[in-house]
Amino acid sequence: MHESTANSYDDIEIGERFVTPGITVSESHVLGFAGLTGDFMPHHVDETFAKDLGFKGRLAHGLLVLSLVDGLKNRAKVQFDVLAALNWQDWRFLKPVYVGDRIHAEIQIRDKRPTRNETRGIVTLAIRVLNQDGEVVQEGENQLMLLRRPTGETPG
Incomplete structure (x- = not known):
């Protein structure tokens, strides 16, 4: 039997919202991501070059920020009984994120649907990534496949 303290597909409701913890994007994040x-x-790696282009400093890689957000999502107070991440959809990079910026995400359950397999369901999360100034720097959706409670089982 699967034991979990995470929310199953059946425990969540469309419209629910939650906020992730935050993280400060560091030089180590940027250089490590560049190396990987x-x-x-x-x-991303040359302060003078970035400033000469009109930015206030080095930019974090957009995909680094997306990766950090995925980690923040998985550390939030609301946890999901995830079987698989299915996709990131319509992801938009709206504003630069700089070394030293602090980001967090606001997440809303946009949709949910059962699958043909009665032990699984799919949820769509609408995600907005904000910096320390409350500006939305990235946004999009993430679909997850979650476990469902066995038929007849109630939460508790």
Whole structure:
């Protein structure tokens, strides 16, 4: 039997909202991500180059921020009984995120639907990523496949 303290598909409601913890984007994050991905574009690793382009400093990689948000989502007070992440949809990079910025995400349950397999359901999360100034820097959706409670089982 599967034991979990996380919310199953059956425990969540469309419209529910929650906020993740925050994280400060550090130089270590940016350089580590550059090393892992091979993306050493000067926007990310050269302060002078970024400033010469009109930015206030080095930019965090957009996909780094998305990755950090996925981790923040998984550390939030609201946890899901996730079987699989299915996709990130319509993800938009709206404003730059700089080394030293603090980000967090606001998440809302946008949709949910059962699958043909009665032990699983799919939820769609609408996610907005905000910086320390309350500006939305990224947004989009994430679909997750969650476990369902066995038929007849009630939460408790």
